[in-house]
Amino acid sequence: MTDLMIALCAFVGGGLRLGATQVLPSPWATLAVNLLGALLLPLWNDYWGPGLQSRRQWLHVGIGTGFFGSLTTFSSFCLDVIKLLAAGAWLTAEIYLLISMVAGILLAWAGITLAQHLNDQGGVH
Known part of the structure; x- marks a missing residue:
């Protein structure tokens, strides 16, 4: 059941990433989905998902690994940087790298901080 859920969630996450590329130009679509995933994956892993761990681990793993794994993408990030450099857009590549790394870590x-706060408040999972 877990493998099936990972595949189904990966289909949805990949579809959303593809949709982002239809709305935003490259490399900004990759940046947007990666930053969104950087914020939401810790919330999923540390707040929403743990309640499913014992009852529906297949759903917890499916969304965490399948959905967020296919929504966010390190390989597209790297390819975008290489394409910018190859096109001579050095400043854009540097800005893209800086925003991706700094904002990704901060998000x-x-x-994580938000999930801890919600857990401390005894919020509903």
């Missing part, structure tokens, strides 16, 4: 930290 992941924010997601």
